[in-house]
Amino acid sequence: MKRLVPFWQLALAATAVLIFYSCVLRSAPADLMLQAQLVWGTNNDKPDDPKLKDVDQKVKDKLRGVFKWKNYFEVNRQDFTLTASAPRKVKMSDLCEIEVQNLGNSSVELKLYGKGKMVVRKTQRIKSGELLVLAGDDKNDTAWFVVLSLVEK
Amino acid sequence: MQAGGELEVTLPETGEFYWSKIRRQIELEDRRSPSINAPEPVSARWVRFVTPAGALAALALFVVVALKHSEPPEPRLALDDSHEIETPLEETSSFSFRSEAAAMTVVWVDSHRE
Numbered sequence: 229m230k231r232l233v234p235f236w237q238l239a240l241a242a243t244a245v246l247i248f249y250s251c252v253l254r255s256a257p258a259d260l261m262l263q264a265q266l267v268w269g270t271n272n273d274k275p276d277d278p279k280l281k282d283v284d285q286k287v288k289d290k291l292r293g294v295f296k297w298k299n300y301f302e303v304n305r306q307d308f309t310l311t312a313s314a315p316r317k318v319k320m321s322d323l324c325e326i327e328v329q330n331l332g333n334s335s336v337e338l339k340l341y342g343k344g345k346m347v348v349r350k351t352q353r354i355k356s357g358e359l360l361v362l363a364g365d366d367k368n369d370t371a372w373f374v375v376l377s378l379v380e381k
Numbered sequence: 382m383q384a385g386g387e388l389e390v391t392l393p394e395t396g397e398f399y400w401s402k403i404r405r406q407i408e409l410e411d412r413r414s415p416s417i418n419a420p421e422p423v424s425a426r427w428v429r430f431v432t433p434a435g436a437l438a439a440l441a442l443f444v445v446v447a448l449k450h451s452e453p454p455e456p457r458l459a460l461d462d463s464h465e466i467e468t469p470l471e472e473t474s475s476f477s478f479r480s481e482a483a484a485m486t487v488v489w490v491d492s493h494r495e
Contacts, residue, residue, distance in 0.1 A: 243437055290483040340490070348475050349467040350488050357484055364490040 259311050260330055260354070261379040266304040266320040269297035269371040279303065287375060290359060297371060307379060310336070326362075326374060338362065338376060354378055 267283055269291065274280060280301040283291070288300050306318045315329035315337075327339040337351045340362050352360050354376065362374040466488060468475045477488045 240433075240437065243441070290485055293483045294480050294485060294487065346469055347473055348488055348490050349465075349469075350477065351465045352486055359483070359485040361485055361487045362490060363487060364492060 258332075259309055260334070260336070262308055262310050262328065262336075262354075263377050263379050264306045264308070264318050264320065264326060264328075265302055265373075265375040265377075266324065267291070267300050267373040267375055268303055268366070269295060269300050269373060271296075271298050271369065274299065274301060287359070287377075291361075291373065291375075295363075295371065300373070320374060324372075324374070326376075328376070336360075336376070340374060356380065 265283070265287070267287075268280070274282075280303065282288075283300040283302045291300050292298070304320050306320070308316060308318060310316055310328055310330045312330045312332060315327050317325060317327045319325050323343050325341040325344075327341065329337040331337055331351065333353070334355060335351060335353045337349065338360060339349045340347045348362060350360070350362070354360055356378050357380075358377065360376040362376075364372055366372050466475060466477050468490070473490055473492050475488055475490045477486065479486045
């Protein structure tokens with residue numbers, strides 16, 4: 229019996245369909261488990277403030293490897309799930325807020341608000357073990373850091 | 382000359398011998414060429430399967446290798462201009478850099494404070 233469609237044409241069509249669906253599935257935005265930390269960097273010793281906590285050793289080592297400050301203290305930490313449906317606002321302090329949007333393909337758009345005004349906006353692909361840091365000078369030769377990372381499962 | 386106007390041709394051999402020659406020729410050719418209904422050998426079917434499958438596999442391998450090598454190596458510490466950054470306030474400016482060693486992308490915001 230003669231085949232209606234040759235085998236290689238069927239195989240080619242199947243491969244094309246497979247590639248198409250894998251591209252579609254890859255581009256579908258998945259939920260992201262994120263952690264945002266507000267960190268204060270200083271060369272002085274830890275002040276007598278119960279709100280300040282030591283930063284995770286891993287994060288501290290990374291910050292020390294890039295910035296000049298010796299000590300880093302956590303002011304606030306927020307864990308949240310970022311869905312693809314809508315951007316999420318996270319309050320880090322009375323004056324500081326971030327807005328994060330899931331752009332899909334592990335990319336996020338991060339907006340930093342200071343006193344209600346948008347200070348900076350950044351889009352970045354975020355991977356496990358990587359940090360996205362927004363930072364700036366503070367008074368008395370100190371610095372603030374907003375550290376965004378994926379929560380390790 | 383015959384009644385219909387056709388010429389009478391005389392064969393160099395007898396009619397019986399002439400037709401038996403044709404029959405033998407047909408039988409010989411039948412023995413040489415395989416029958417159309419004969420089953421296809423397994424090896425031939427495998428060749429028909431493996432050739433396009435191998436070509437597809439080679440094509441997929443080529444695409445994967447090409448995509449892998451198209452990503453440029455990232456420097457250990459470099460200004461990061463690959464992603465969008467915006468600082469809308471006039472009194473602030475920013476720049477971005479990346480540390481491969483720390484696996485960290487930094488946006489430094491300068492508020493131009495004295």
